[in-house]
Amino acid sequence: MSGIPNLRDLVLRDTPFANLMNKRIYNVLLIATKYDAFMLEDDGRVDEQIFNEYTALSLRYPPRFTQVTTEEEALNELKSRNFELIICMPNMDNRDIFAAATEIKSQYPNIPIVVLTPFSKEVSKRVANEDLSAIDYVFSWLGNSELLMAIIKLIEDKMNAPDDVASVGVQIIMLVEDSIRFYSSALPHLYKFVLEQSLEFAKEALNPHQQTLRMRGRPKIKLARTYEEAVRIFEQYQNNILGIISDMSFMHTGVKDPYAGYKFGQYVRKTGKIIPFILESSESANEVYARELGASFIDKNSKSYPQDLRKNIMQRFGFGDFVILDPKTKEEIMRIKDLKDLQKKVFQIPDDSLVYHLSRNHFSRFFYSRAMFPPAEFLKNVDVSDYKDMDEARKLIFDLIVQYRRMKNSGVVAIYKKERFDEYSNFARIGDGSLGGKGRGLAFIGAMIKRYPKLEQENFEVNIPKTVVICTDIFDEFMETNELYPVALSDVDDDTILKYFLRASLPSRLIEDLMAFSEVVKGPIAIRSSSLLEDSHYQPFAGIYSTYMIPKHEDKYEMLRSLSDGIKAVYASVFYRDSKAYMTATSNLIDQEKMAVVLQEVVGTQYGDHYYPTISGVARSLNFYPIGNEKAEDGIANIALGLGKYIVDGGLTLRFSPRHPHNILQMSTTDFALRETQTRFYALDLNPENIANKFSVDDAFNLKKLTLKDADADGSLKFITSTYDPYDMIIRDGYYPGGRKILSFVNVLQHDVFPLASTLDQLLQIGQKEMGRPVEIEFAINMNKQDPRKASFFLLQIRPIVDNKEVMNEDLSVIQQKDTILSSTSVLGHGIINDVHDIIYVKTGAFNAANNQLIAYEIEKMNRQFTGTDKNYVLVGPGRWGSSDPWLGIPVKWPHISNAKVIVECGLENYRVDPSQGTHFFQNLTSFGVGYFTINPFKGEGWFDESYLNQMPAIEETEYLRHVQLESPMIIKMDGKRSLGVVMKPQNNTEQ
Structure with missing residues (x-):
C-alpha cells in the first residue's frame, strides 16, 4: 500500500483565489464605421449588454468600450490611454482595414487585435487572401453580444492560463476548430455553460465575496486552430486538461487534413492520460473514429448541436451531477449533487463502481470542475491498485471531504444558512450589520489560525468554538419594533429594564435560525455581548456587559426559550446603570452603542x-x-x-x-x-x-x-x-x-x-x-x-x-536626574500615574537593620491613615521589602503597605542586599498594578534625591520615617518594556 498518500501528512492549504485571473481586459478599443457601431448599439448599448451579461453571471469588472472610426483616431486614443484589446469591424469597401491592423500592431505589438466580420462567401474569399499576420483572431459577427463576452474571456484566459494553472492547478478545456463560423458559435455556448456551472458551484462558497473569488477558479478555455497549435497547447497543459472538444478536419502541416482530429486524438491517447474527448464532424460517417478513440461524437449539422454539446460536456467533463454507474451495465446507480451529498453517500457506492470511477479520475474531475483544487490534486495521484480494500478508499474520500470542509470553514465569516450550518461549520453571521468587537476579534482569530497551519500539532488542535454572530442590525430592529428605547434610556432600575426586555420579542426570522443552531451544538451555549465599543482598539470595554451560559435542553422549545432569553438579557445589559455610568465616564453616547451577540459553544x-x-x-x-x-x-x-x-x-x-x-x-x-x-x-x-x-x-x-x-x-x-x-x-x-x-x-x-x-x-x-x-x-x-x-x-x-493607564511612548532615558525625586533602571510595572502627592521614606542617616521590626510597625500605622481613602503613596526604604528575615529588610506584610502605589528598594553603601522579588509581594504587585523600583545610588544605579525631601515640612516624622506631602502630584512614569522608571518633581516645586 506504499503508493497511498497519507491523509495524516496532508495539510490542505486554501486556494488563493484572489491571486487568480489577475490580468484583465478593462478597456476595449472598437474600430468601426458609424453605421456598424450604430448597429452594435441599436439593440441597446453594447456596454450595457456586456454589463448585463456580466452581472447575470455574477462577474465583476465589465470592460468599457471606446469607439473610433478611423486608423488615425485609433492611434490617438492608443497614445492617450491603455487598452487591453482592439476589435476591428472592417467595412468591406474599405480596402485598408487589414493594413490599418498591421500598422497598429507594429506600434503596439502586445495588444491583441480581433476582427469581427459578418460572414458570407464574399467575405470568406477576402479573408482567405488577406495577410492576417497582425490579427490574433477573426470572428463571425451576427450581432450576438454573447460573442463579445466570449472573445473577452478567451483573451483573458489566454493571458492568465500559464500563471493560474501553475499556481493552483486551474483546469483547461480545449477547443480545436479552424472554421471561423463554427468557433464563433461554439465559444459563446461554451463560455456561457462554464460560467453558469461555476456560478452554481460557487454557491458552495460561504459568503458573497468568496463566491465572486471562487468564480476565478473556473476552467479556462483555449482555442487551437491548427494541429500544431493543438499539440503545443496540449504539451503545455497536459496535466491540467479537463476535456478536449475537437473538430475532425483542420490544418495540419499547412494543408487541410480531413483526419487531423482523429490523429490528434491518437496523440492524446498515447500519453496514457485519461482525458475526456469529444470529436465533432459534419460527416456522420466519422463516428467510427470517435468510437475507436473512446470519445463522444457530435454531428455538427445536427439541429440540436448546442444542446448536444452541452449534454456531452456535462456528462464527460465533471460538471453537473456526478452519476455513479454500474460498470457492467452502465446503468445509473445514484447521483451526487454536491460535496455534502458525496460525503453522505460515499459509503453506499458499490466496490466495482468505486474502482471504475476512481481509476478514470472521475472523482478528481468532480472536484476540479468545481474549483476545489486541494482534494482534486490529492485524488488525482491516488492509484486504485494500491488499495487492498475499497473501504479504505471510501474512508480516504470521506476524510478528505471532512478535512477540506473544515479548512474552508475555518477563518471565514459565512452567511448563516440553517440548512448548511453543520458540525463542520465554524463561524457564521446572521444579519448584515457589524459583528461588534468580540465578533470581529473571533473572525480575525479564525482567519489568523487558518494562515498558520503549523499551530496544529498532533493531538492538539487549535480552533475557535462553533460560533454564530447575530449582527447589530438585529439589535436595532429588536429595539425599534418593541419600542424599548424610552424604558432603556430612562432611570428605572436594572431589574425593570431586564423585565421589559425579556417580555419583548425577537424578529421572527431569527427563531428558525436559532432552532437550527441549537440542534447542531451538542453542549451548553454561551451568549456573549459583542458591542461596537467593546474591544475597540482604544477603549477598555471588556467585562462591562453580560455573558450568559445556558445548558443544553432536550426539549428543543425550552432550549429555544433559554437561548432567546439569554440574547434579550445581553441586549438589556447595554442599558444597566453601571454600563450607563461607564459610558459617561468614557464620554461615549449610549445611543451610539449597538450590540451584536456572539453565540458560542461552551x-x-x-x-x-x-x-x-x-x-x-x-x-x-x-x-x-x-x-x-x-x-x-x-x-x-x-x-x-x-x-x-x-x-x-x-x-x-x-x-x-x-x-x-x-x-x-x-x-x-x-x-x-x-x-x-x-x-x-x-x-x-x-x-x-x-x-x-x-x-x-x-x-x-x-x-x-x-x-x-x-x-x-x-x-x-x-x-x-x-x-x-x-x-x-x-x-x-x-x-x-x-x-x-x-x-x-x-x-x-x-x-x-x-x-x-x-x-x-x-x-x-x-x-x-x-x-x-x-x-x-x-x-x-x-x-x-x-x-x-x-x-x-x-x-x-x-x-x-x-492600558487604563496611558500608553507609554516617551523615552525616559533622556529625562534629567535633577528633575526627578527618584529614577531607576530596574523597574517592574508600566504606565503613568499622576495623582500621588505623598511619599513615605526610611531616613537613611539613622538606619540600622536591628530596628527593622520597629520600622515595620511604624509603616503599618502610617498606612492605616490611607486605608479606606482612594489616596496612595510612594514608599522608599533600604533592603528587601516584606522579607521574612528582618536582617535582610523590613518585614512588612502586604496589608501593612496596601496603599503604596510605588515601592522602592534602595540599597545603601553599608547595607547591600540583592533585589528581591518576594513571592507574595510579587503576586500582589502584579494584581494591583503597583510599580516596583530597585536602586543602588552608591553604585550609580538609579538615584534618590533624599535631601530635596528633607527640606520639606513633614506631615509626620518618627525616629525612622518621614511622610511628606507635595502640593502638586508627582508624575510617576514607568516603561515596563525597557524597565525604566522615574518619579518627577512637581513642576512648581522644581525652582526651589
Whole structure:
C-alpha cells in the first residue's frame, strides 16, 4: 500500500483565489464605421449588454468600450490611454482595414487585435487572401453580444492560463476548430455553460465575496486552430486538461487534413492520460473514429448541436451531477449533487463502481470542475491498485471531504444558512450589520489560525468554538419594533429594564435560525455581548456587559426559550446603570452603542450535573513584571481550572511566562504553593430547572462555585495537579491519593503532556504581528478524559492591550536626574500615574537593620491613615521589602503597605542586599498594578534625591520615617518594556 498518500501528512492549504485571473481586459478599443457601431448599439448599448451579461453571471469588472472610426483616431486614443484589446469591424469597401491592423500592431505589438466580420462567401474569399499576420483572431459577427463576452474571456484566459494553472492547478478545456463560423458559435455556448456551472458551484462558497473569488477558479478555455497549435497547447497543459472538444478536419502541416482530429486524438491517447474527448464532424460517417478513440461524437449539422454539446460536456467533463454507474451495465446507480451529498453517500457506492470511477479520475474531475483544487490534486495521484480494500478508499474520500470542509470553514465569516450550518461549520453571521468587537476579534482569530497551519500539532488542535454572530442590525430592529428605547434610556432600575426586555420579542426570522443552531451544538451555549465599543482598539470595554451560559435542553422549545432569553438579557445589559455610568465616564453616547451577540459553544466537559473546561486562561504578549531571566516581550499567562469567570473575578490563578514554563513563582516554596494557588472554581449548573424563568441581572446566576474536592470527585484533576505530602512536608509532582491537591498544572507546563506553553507563545507572537500592537487573548482547553495527551485548544477572544493607564511612548532615558525625586533602571510595572502627592521614606542617616521590626510597625500605622481613602503613596526604604528575615529588610506584610502605589528598594553603601522579588509581594504587585523600583545610588544605579525631601515640612516624622506631602502630584512614569522608571518633581516645586 506504499503508493497511498497519507491523509495524516496532508495539510490542505486554501486556494488563493484572489491571486487568480489577475490580468484583465478593462478597456476595449472598437474600430468601426458609424453605421456598424450604430448597429452594435441599436439593440441597446453594447456596454450595457456586456454589463448585463456580466452581472447575470455574477462577474465583476465589465470592460468599457471606446469607439473610433478611423486608423488615425485609433492611434490617438492608443497614445492617450491603455487598452487591453482592439476589435476591428472592417467595412468591406474599405480596402485598408487589414493594413490599418498591421500598422497598429507594429506600434503596439502586445495588444491583441480581433476582427469581427459578418460572414458570407464574399467575405470568406477576402479573408482567405488577406495577410492576417497582425490579427490574433477573426470572428463571425451576427450581432450576438454573447460573442463579445466570449472573445473577452478567451483573451483573458489566454493571458492568465500559464500563471493560474501553475499556481493552483486551474483546469483547461480545449477547443480545436479552424472554421471561423463554427468557433464563433461554439465559444459563446461554451463560455456561457462554464460560467453558469461555476456560478452554481460557487454557491458552495460561504459568503458573497468568496463566491465572486471562487468564480476565478473556473476552467479556462483555449482555442487551437491548427494541429500544431493543438499539440503545443496540449504539451503545455497536459496535466491540467479537463476535456478536449475537437473538430475532425483542420490544418495540419499547412494543408487541410480531413483526419487531423482523429490523429490528434491518437496523440492524446498515447500519453496514457485519461482525458475526456469529444470529436465533432459534419460527416456522420466519422463516428467510427470517435468510437475507436473512446470519445463522444457530435454531428455538427445536427439541429440540436448546442444542446448536444452541452449534454456531452456535462456528462464527460465533471460538471453537473456526478452519476455513479454500474460498470457492467452502465446503468445509473445514484447521483451526487454536491460535496455534502458525496460525503453522505460515499459509503453506499458499490466496490466495482468505486474502482471504475476512481481509476478514470472521475472523482478528481468532480472536484476540479468545481474549483476545489486541494482534494482534486490529492485524488488525482491516488492509484486504485494500491488499495487492498475499497473501504479504505471510501474512508480516504470521506476524510478528505471532512478535512477540506473544515479548512474552508475555518477563518471565514459565512452567511448563516440553517440548512448548511453543520458540525463542520465554524463561524457564521446572521444579519448584515457589524459583528461588534468580540465578533470581529473571533473572525480575525479564525482567519489568523487558518494562515498558520503549523499551530496544529498532533493531538492538539487549535480552533475557535462553533460560533454564530447575530449582527447589530438585529439589535436595532429588536429595539425599534418593541419600542424599548424610552424604558432603556430612562432611570428605572436594572431589574425593570431586564423585565421589559425579556417580555419583548425577537424578529421572527431569527427563531428558525436559532432552532437550527441549537440542534447542531451538542453542549451548553454561551451568549456573549459583542458591542461596537467593546474591544475597540482604544477603549477598555471588556467585562462591562453580560455573558450568559445556558445548558443544553432536550426539549428543543425550552432550549429555544433559554437561548432567546439569554440574547434579550445581553441586549438589556447595554442599558444597566453601571454600563450607563461607564459610558459617561468614557464620554461615549449610549445611543451610539449597538450590540451584536456572539453565540458560542461552551468549551468543557460534563461531570454529572455541572460542566467546565480543564483549563481557562488569559495571556498577554507583554509582561510588565518579568522575574528572573524573563523579558517583558516574553509575555505572560494566567491559567485556572474551570470557567474563565474565575479569572475575570480576580481569583487565584497560576501565572507563568510561556517562554519560561518551568519558572513558576507560586510553586517556588511549599508554603507559597499551599497559600497562593487556586482552591475554588466555577462550573455551569446543567440542571435546566435552575434556569427556567430565572434570568437575572447577575449573569452568574446559574454558575456554581465549587472546591477542588468537587473537581477531585469529578476526576478532572488527574493530570493538572501536584500533591502535598503532609508527612514529609513536600509537594510531589503529579496526582497521588490522599494529600492535599495543588493546582500546579505540572504535567502540562513541566512535562509537556500537550504543548500549551509553546502554542501560547506562537499565538501571542502571531497575534501581535497581525494586530500590529501587543495583544491579550482568552482561551480554554478541553482535555480528553481517557487520553490526557489529546486536548483541544480554543481561542475565545483576542483584543489589543489597552492600558487604563496611558500608553507609554516617551523615552525616559533622556529625562534629567535633577528633575526627578527618584529614577531607576530596574523597574517592574508600566504606565503613568499622576495623582500621588505623598511619599513615605526610611531616613537613611539613622538606619540600622536591628530596628527593622520597629520600622515595620511604624509603616503599618502610617498606612492605616490611607486605608479606606482612594489616596496612595510612594514608599522608599533600604533592603528587601516584606522579607521574612528582618536582617535582610523590613518585614512588612502586604496589608501593612496596601496603599503604596510605588515601592522602592534602595540599597545603601553599608547595607547591600540583592533585589528581591518576594513571592507574595510579587503576586500582589502584579494584581494591583503597583510599580516596583530597585536602586543602588552608591553604585550609580538609579538615584534618590533624599535631601530635596528633607527640606520639606513633614506631615509626620518618627525616629525612622518621614511622610511628606507635595502640593502638586508627582508624575510617576514607568516603561515596563525597557524597565525604566522615574518619579518627577512637581513642576512648581522644581525652582526651589
